[in-house]
Amino acid sequence: MGQQHIPVLLNEVVSMLGCGPHRTYVDATLGGGGHTLEVLKRTGPDGRVIAFEWDEEAISKAKEVLSPFGERVLIFRENFARLPDLLKEMQIESVDGMLFDLGLSSIQLGGRERGFSFRGEGPLDMRMDQRLETTAADLVNRLSPEDLEQIIREYGEERWAKRIAKAIAGERSRGPIETVQALRKVIYRAIPRRLQSRRIDPATRTFQALRIRVNREL
Numbered sequence: 001m002g003q004q005h006i007p008v009l010l011n012e013v014v015s016m017l018g019c020g021p022h023r024t025y026v027d028a029t030l031g032g033g034g035h036t037l038e039v040l041k042r043t044g045p046d047g048r049v050i051a052f053e054w055d056e057e058a059i060s061k062a063k064e065v066l067s068p069f070g071e072r073v074l075i076f077r078e079n080f081a082r083l084p085d086l087l088k089e090m091q092i093e094s095v096d097g098m099l100f101d102l103g104l105s106s107i108q109l110g111g112r113e114r115g116f117s118f119r120g121e122g123p124l125d126m127r128m129d130q131r132l133e134t135t136a137a138d139l140v141n142r143l144s145p146e147d148l149e150q151i152i153r154e155y156g157e158e159r160w161a162k163r164i165a166k167a168i169a170g171e172r173s174r175g176p177i178e179t180v181q182a183l184r185k186v187i188y189r190a191i192p193r194r195l196q197s198r199r200i201d202p203a204t205r206t207f208q209a210l211r212i213r214v215n216r217e218l
Helices: 010-016 034-042 056-072 080-089 106-110 136-142 145-156 161-172 180-190 204-215
Strands: 024-027 048-052 073-076 097-099
Touching: 010 034, 024 034, 034 048, 034 056, 048 056, 048 080, 056 073, 136 145, 136 161, 136 204, 145 161, 145 204, 161 180, 180 204
Parallel strands: 024 048, 024 097, 048 073
Antiparallel strands: none
16 A cells, blocks of 8 residues: 555544534545544534645545445545635535645655655655646746745745845856756855754755646635
């Protein structure tokens, strides 16, 4: 069955939903299906979950885990931003609880070919849904320094956004920035070493900003 995302504080989170039979819940970030699995166990025999997930690999793994529950779980390969529209289309006026587990799962972080984690090497992709056309590499290599600065500052809350954007523009003038480590090195050079945070990797905020922009999370 492969690598499965194990939710943090599973029992505590699910308990807060007040699960019970005859109830309908929304899992806006299905991931590997861990939360939905527990909700379905606690809402038998007729409780149901409507789940949203962009990542095709995560959906595939979740379907394996949730297959015993059949039609009690409905999975949509959609951004949860479409949640109100889809509920309306299904003629569902209210649900009994919603769960949003924001961030990246171990499935996404573990796959170096996706470019989500800067701890390994891989292409600058960062798309949760491969149907999206724009990758992180596209943003890094095509946007103006001003637009890059805005994205890094707004979505990453990075104080060194201007320096990082300028450094990216300078580096790409010599050749495209196409890999995780290539971008990470540019960021490291842009931030004064004596002022780099010891608590988080200096590349964290920039990578977060690019991921949010690529996937239209906000």
